[in-house]
Amino acid sequence: MNSLIRYSGRCLRTGAAVFLPRQAGGRMLSTSARLLCAASDLQKDLGGMVKKDKVVVFMKGTPAQPMCGFSNAVVQILRMHGVDDFAAYNVLEDQELREGVKAFSNWPTIPQVYFNGEFVGGCDILLQMHQNGDLVEEFQKLGIRSALLNAENESK
Amino acid sequence: MEITGDHIRDKLIKELEAVHVDVEDTSSNRCAASFKVLVVSAQFEGKPLLQRHRMVNMCLAEELKTIHAFEQKTLTPEQWEKQKSQ
Numbered sequence: 001m002n003s004l005i006r007y008s009g010r011c012l013r014t015g016a017a018v019f020l021p022r023q024a025g026g027r028m029l030s031t032s033a034r035l036l037c038a039a040s041d042l043q044k045d046l047g048g049m050v051k052k053d054k055v056v057v058f059m060k061g062t063p064a065q066p067m068c069g070f071s072n073a074v075v076q077i078l079r080m081h082g083v084d085d086f087a088a089y090n091v092l093e094d095q096e097l098r099e100g101v102k103a104f105s106n107w108p109t110i111p112q113v114y115f116n117g118e119f120v121g122g123c124d125i126l127l128q129m130h131q132n133g134d135l136v137e138e139f140q141k142l143g144i145r146s147a148l149l150n151a152e153n154e155s156k
Numbered sequence: 157m158e159i160t161g162d163h164i165r166d167k168l169i170k171e172l173e174a175v176h177v178d179v180e181d182t183s184s185n186r187c188a189a190s191f192k193v194l195v196v197s198a199q200f201e202g203k204p205l206l207q208r209h210r211m212v213n214m215c216l217a218e219e220l221k222t223i224h225a226f227e228q229k230t231l232t233p234e235q236w237e238k239q240k241s242q
Contacts (some may be wrong), residue, residue: 070225108213108220124227125205 002147026063026075027053042100051117051147054142055086058101059111070123071111081139083146115142123146157221159189166186172197172214175233188224195228196236 050056055078061067063075063086078086091098091110098110105112105119113120115138120126129135136146162180168174176196183190188201193212200208208230213220231239 068228106210108217109226110225119206121206121209124229125209128205128229 026078026084027056028064028088029087029089039096039100042096043104046101046104049087049089050114050119053085053087054116054144055083056089056114057086057111058089058091058097060090060092062090067092068110070109073123074111074113074126077126077135080130080148081135081144082150083139083144101139159191159223162190164193164219167215168193172199172211174176174241176236176239182225182227189222190225191223192227193229195231196231198233200230200232208227211220232239 030033035125057071057074057078059065059066059068059071059074066075075088078084079110089097089101091101101110102113107119107122109122111123113122113126120129120138126135129138136148140151159192161181165177165179168177168179172195173194174197176194178194180192181190182186182192199211205210209228209233212228216226
């Protein structure tokens with residue numbers, strides 16, 4: 001597994017013909033292609049990264065192929081709400097990102113979810129918000145209409 | 157120092173005045189130390205989810221440096237009673 005990740009990392013760095021995995025949802029952004037000179041640059045980058053898109057997820061693996069049950073759960077929840085357009089950063093590709101985002105968010109684990117540049121939480125929080133209906137409301141504030149609302153209307 | 161469920165439970169009770177703590181060692185599901193906790197404390201009253209989780213994170217800051225995976229559920233005593241009756 002590790003060698004596979006290192007191999008794909010090498011491919012991206014050498015700029016070889018790269019197979020960009022088709023996502024079911026979420027845009028994969030390559031972090032190994034960025035030039036990270038120092039940890040402080042990463043913190044600045046992160047500031048921009050979380051604001052650039054409405055929904056940002058730092059996860060293990062990709063939306064098409066999550067490498068961890070919790071990261072997968074986050075992707076599945078977003079998918080259920082019909083949220084396809086979100087930025088996903090694979091921390092397994094980039095050890096500095098993996099540690100840096102924990103420091104940036106002051107949060108010890110991955111996955112990490114941001115809405116409109118604001119830290120929401122990890123898998124537990126997202127799941128609870130989904131279960132108690134708060135998530136639909138949060139998406140509404142972002143101008144995203146949850147697919148679950150459509151499902152509700154259809155069943156009426 | 158090996159992190160045990162008991163150690164985590166004791167810390168949560170002490171620092172968050174938890175009235176109920178369930179600690180499940182889920183390490184067998186993964187290759188490294190993992191825990192799932194349920195914490196019931198009046199200190200969570202009136203606090204949003206994220207703040208509650210941050211309180212738990214701060215309480216276990218040292219342990220979380222080495223714990224690989226961590227799940228948590230935070231309830232107030234009222235929410236806990238309600239959940240039990242369901």
